[in-house]
Amino acid sequence: MPADANAFQTALALILGMDPVLLGIVALSVQVSLSAVLIAALLALPLGAALALWRFPGRGAIVVALNALMGLPPVVAGLTVYLLLSRAGPLGQFGLLFTPTAMVVAQVILILPIIAALTRQQIEELHQEYREQLTSLGLSRLRMIPTLLWDARLGLITVVLAGFGRASAEVGAVMIVGGNIDGVTRVMTTAIVLETSKGNLPLALGLGLVLLGLVLLVNAAAYLVGETARRRLG
Amino acid sequence: MNDMPRRFVTEVPALVLDGVGFTHRGQRLLGPLDLRLEGCRRTLVMGPNGAGKSLLMRLAHGLLTSSSGRLQWEGPTPRQAMVFQRPVMLKRSALANLTYALAVNDIPRTRRRLLAREALERFGLAALEKRPARVLSGGEQQRLALARAWLTRPEVLFLDEPTSALDPAAIKAVEDAVLEFHAAGTRIVMSSHDLHQARRLADDVLFLNAGRLIEYTDAATFFTAPSSREARAFIRGELVL
Numbered sequence: 001m002p003a004d005a006n007a008f009q010t011a012l013a014l015i016l017g018m019d020p021v022l023l024g025i026v027a028l029s030v031q032v033s034l035s036a037v038l039i040a041a042l043l044a045l046p047l048g049a050a051l052a053l054w055r056f057p058g059r060g061a062i063v064v065a066l067n068a069l070m071g072l073p074p075v076v077a078g079l080t081v082y083l084l085l086s087r088a089g090p091l092g093q094f095g096l097l098f099t100p101t102a103m104v105v106a107q108v109i110l111i112l113p114i115i116a117a118l119t120r121q122q123i124e125e126l127h128q129e130y131r132e133q134l135t136s137l138g139l140s141r142l143r144m145i146p147t148l149l150w151d152a153r154l155g156l157i158t159v160v161l162a163g164f165g166r167a168s169a170e171v172g173a174v175m176i177v178g179g180n181i182d183g184v185t186r187v188m189t190t191a192i193v194l195e196t197s198k199g200n201l202p203l204a205l206g207l208g209l210v211l212l213g214l215v216l217l218v219n220a221a222a223y224l225v226g227e228t229a230r231r232r233l234g
Numbered sequence: 235m236n237d238m239p240r241r242f243v244t245e246v247p248a249l250v251l252d253g254v255g256f257t258h259r260g261q262r263l264l265g266p267l268d269l270r271l272e273g274c275r276r277t278l279v280m281g282p283n284g285a286g287k288s289l290l291m292r293l294a295h296g297l298l299t300s301s302s303g304r305l306q307w308e309g310p311t312p313r314q315a316m317v318f319q320r321p322v323m324l325k326r327s328a329l330a331n332l333t334y335a336l337a338v339n340d341i342p343r344t345r346r347r348l349l350a351r352e353a354l355e356r357f358g359l360a361a362l363e364k365r366p367a368r369v370l371s372g373g374e375q376q377r378l379a380l381a382r383a384w385l386t387r388p389e390v391l392f393l394d395e396p397t398s399a400l401d402p403a404a405i406k407a408v409e410d411a412v413l414e415f416h417a418a419g420t421r422i423v424m425s426s427h428d429l430h431q432a433r434r435l436a437d438d439v440l441f442l443n444a445g446r447l448i449e450y451t452d453a454a455t456f457f458t459a460p461s462s463r464e465a466r467a468f469i470r471g472e473l474v475l
Contacts, residue, residue, distance in 0.1 A: 099453050132297055134324035137386070138314065147334075151325045222438045233325045 010202035011209060022203065026210050027186040029145040032100055036107035041160050044112045049145045050121025052127055063120065069133035074106075078176030081106040085177065098179040103187070106173035110162035118159040123150045154226050154233075161222045165215055246389050247312055249294055250380040253303035256289055264445040266303055271286065271423065274422060276416055278432045278453070279425040281387040281442035284467070287425035290315070290442065291392045312389035314422075319395045321379035323367035325343045328359060328378055331367045331440035335382045355382040357411060373404025380411045391415050397431065409435060429469065441465050 014022050051063060068134035083089050085097040085105075096102045126148050134144050149156065171189035176206035182195060188207045238291035248469055255265030264286040270278060271294075279287045284432070292298045293305060293342055295316050324331050341349065354360045357377045362370060367378060376396055383391060393412065397405040414433060416422050432439060434451035448462045460466050 130324075130423070131323055132292075132316075132318065135297055136295065137335055139338060143338070154325075233368060 001220065007201040009204050011206035013026055014202060015106070015207040015210060017204075022210070025186055025188055025191050025207065026182065026214075028100065028185075028212075029168060030188070030214070032103045032174070032187060033164060034105060035104045036111060036168070037160060037164040039104065039106045040112040040115055040163055043108075044115035044163075045119050045149055048116040048144060049123045049149055051116070051120045052148075053141045053144060058085060066113045066117040066120070072113065073172065074110055074170040075172035075176060077110045078106050078173035081109060081177045082174070088193045097177060098181060098185060100178070102177040103174045103185060106177045107167040107170070108131060110170060110173055111167050113164045115159055119149075119152075121149060122155045122159070123148050126152050129153050140229035145234060154229050157222055157225060161218055164218060168211070168214065245413050246272075246274050246419075247307045247309035248331040249305070249307055249390075251294075251303065251305050254293060254300045255302040256286075256293060256298065257301040262445060264293070265300075267447050269440075269447060269450065271421075272308075274416070275417060275437040276412070276422040276424070276435055277438050278436040279423065279440045279442065280427060280429075280432055280468070282427065283443070285442040286445040287442055288319075288394050289445075290440075291393055291423060291425060293323035295392045303434050314388060314390045314392065315386045315388040316392040316394065317376070317379050317383055317396045319398055321372075321375040323370075323375055323378065325368060326366065327364050328354065328367045328370065329363040331378060332382055332385055335385050339386055343345070344437075349385060353384050356384065356414075358407070358417055359381050371404075373400050373407065376400060376404065377407055377411065380408065380415075384411075384415070388415075388420055390423065393422070395427070397426070405431070431470075441468070443468075448465045 045108065051059065051066075055205050081102060084091050085094070085102050086092055087097075096105075121231065129146070130144070130148065130151070134147065139147070171193060174180075174185070174187055175190050175193070178187070178190065180190040186194075188211045191212075192204045192207050194208070195201070241262050243249070251267050251269040251271075251274075251473065253266040255267070256263050262342060267290070279290060281287055293300050295314055297316070324334060326334070329347070329350055332353055333346040336346040336349060337343075351360070351363065357380055358380060359374065359377055362374060368369065369374065370378065379396075391412075397408050402407065412422055414422065422435075424435065426435075432453070436456075438450065438452045439456040440447070441449040441456065441460075441462070443464045448464050449456060449459070449460060456468060460469060
């Protein structure tokens, strides 16, 4: 198929030529998803650890809800944030709809349950092993949290990266709350959707390749970090 | 250099168990026990598997709460440490495992390294300070666990079958460490089912069988003239049922 082969060549030329439009879109994508993953991790890591350590009424319901929300459809997350941020919504006065901030909020909602639920599992396992020793040393549960998070760090890196992968790959939520505005809220996934529907296959393909490369890079880095650390620390 | 006193303590408060029992899922696993542990002695908790040795030590150390009865120290609760059958080391270097224990005990940051190095030296681990603790051998990890306990300057040290998975050289190292703790004024409560080890270490023996206290006497009496049928059988190496 010469047309597609041609599109592929043009896509490579766009990437290698550092096309400014393409670069701008990539930069915004990375910026939005990194902010989202950072905020979500800061909230979800301690939350997951706390859920692993404390038993309280309603805990089971929260765990089930988090596990279920791991599969939250991005468009639903987007719709929720849209309703909150739209002019008539409870947070409408801040005028955040169709800004990168709104996109970060939507992605945080999307990946927070993933990080929290997986963190709970990992910390619960580690706590089984460490509980007696740490209790013997005189640690309260609150003081165990940083220790457990640090010692589970290898597994948690993968968890956080899973969150990043989900955030950078989803399209529904950022499309709804961002609006895919050129130069303002256009990210890789929304641009791919738009360019494909316009028939501008080279740019769509170029963005697709960059997205794929980014995800590969992040996962390769995680694998290397994990393997070396596992070999070194036992 | 070493600002740690030669003796941690002068007097250890007594631990009193008053009808202490432990029940799990409706099944009585231990007790009711009436017992008074006093003085800076080396007490060996002996008995066959499932006698309740580990359970008794975990109750005494406060890792478990008794289902019935009362367990209390006469006087202020002493500083305690416990060494487990399988040492639990954090995923960091040997030295960092020790400075961690010091940090938990609110020792100022500036003194932690010095104290930790001194403890590594004392237990023959100085060369291993940078090695990740979890890749050390079983014997080295157990010595590291003892060094960690040493840094908390315990008035009472519980050891739960600390040598059951070790070779003779490592067993010797652990037993020497136990004697060193005792010399520093620490009361020793250690479980074992090795009679030879008990003969080497025990001041007195607390003999359990099937969750019940059978005998609590000084070691010489226990090994030469045990008063119970179960203890006699145990010493002769017969199967105690």
